[in-house]
Amino acid sequence: MSVTIRNTYGTPHNVSDTNPAHVTSCDRYRLPLVGTIAPGNPGYEDMVEMLKDNGHDTRPEGYGLIFLESEEFSATYFGSIEQIEKYKRENVDGTATFDAQQGVTYAQWPHGKGWDEFLPRVFWNQAARGAIADGVGLVTAFAHTEVPGAEVIVYEFEGKWTHDSDPTQMVTYHCTACHMDTAHGGDVHENTGPDRRRWAARQARQHIVSAHRHGVGDKNSSCRPNGGEMLRAVNAVAKNRLGMTSNPLPDTDDVYCATKGPCSIIRELRAGVRPAVYRA
Template sequence: MGITITNTYGNPHHVSDTNPAHVTSCDYYRLPLVGTIAPGNPGYEDMVDMLKENGHDTRPEGYGLIFLESEEFSATYFGSIEQIEQYKRENTDGRATFDASQGVMYAQWPHGKGWDDFLPRVFWNQAQRGGIADGVGLVTAFAHTVTTGAEVIVYEFEGKWLPDSEPQQLVTYHCTACHLDTFHDSGHVHENTGPSSRRWAARQARQHILSAHRHGARTNSACRPNNGEMLRVVNAVARDMWGTTGDALPDTDDAYCATKGPCSIIRELRAGVRPPVYRA
């Protein structure tokens, strides 16, 4: 396709040779969760089904687990309980390493029976790691390939699906070239339940860039600035209704977004400030 997607924030990732939106791995991971499972634990038989299906159920005493995560990828390591207990003892300063050749690595974190009760909800931004709050902050960002200086930014935030609903932990992306609000594009705002949610948001951000690269930033692209057209319509209607001469809203998309849209959230995140709940 002849395009390289470049990070402006976060770690670069390896992608498929044929699809720059498909991330295959990363050189740097966090290890946010470490644990063990053994026969007799709730859901154990269901949890090891994936190992049995792949011929990897080789430890009758149980397994030591390490869950790895990057901004756009995740993996699960299954090793011996002894290995993981040793890793935990040596990792008091957070700098211990482990030998992945002693076990087996699976892409992504498992889910389903047993796993859904075992795994806690983990956010990329965490207060204990210096984040603004759990699930509030930037995840990664990419340079726009058509509009110079623009970015497509993936971020965690607190928002509402509806004004009278409860706040939720959400993740989405925002393009500073077109300023389209992903709440108006079905399937582009996700409940922030774990690495898979953030992976999807980042994949959609990459797809947005690919669409702009293929079609340009115009009508038949996912990146389609409307140049304030809707704002001017709203302002005209408001002037007629209220008999005023001034505009009720900013008349450009970037100005509106900076005060009332996703850019207002991202500005606060970059400043290290917890934004208000979006769409409250």
């Protein structure tokens, strides 16, 4: 059962012919990082191991690097140091281009020895580009195929894993049709780089595919509103055992989410307001 996933925010991406949750490329990228590596640099031998394994280690003097990123995809270009230094000189106003045919491009950004120390932590939302703060803001969003007006939204935010832990940058998705808590489902990720944002967006796409395949509310569907069942249970305990005369929590998921959950975060992000740190 095929489904077309439509963006309501962010850049449309190219996907597999057989799996709309699998992004294969993008037509437009940011180039957030540009640099060079050469023999003698810390970790150099480990960093070029991937090139050696694929028969691409052809520049004994070292490599110029361009790291590309979109909301749901990333790539790394290896060219000559001369080419990348020329690109940096010409890109003072941010309009320069480079010829990718002069080198080799790998999907995703590298990880492992050498690379983990070389690459800084980069967020999609950056204060220098007008974001509320680094790692705080919307990444992309998709129209829900089964519930008109609903969206599945991928966003970066500041959160805590536990009540007494330090805040950190996180990324996840939220469905405004079912208001599922992704924290309880293990779908909140530490926002360490483009691969984590790609994975969060993939999970958002999978959520839509599941809703399209099984319907909303089906036991086999990822999109299952619980109708406020847990909220009403908490309210009942508060009244019956604690003697409260009014509900401490809203009794519907959409109202709770709008006031205390992800919908409240997303509303503030869209308004350009920095949300409070969220307990994931």
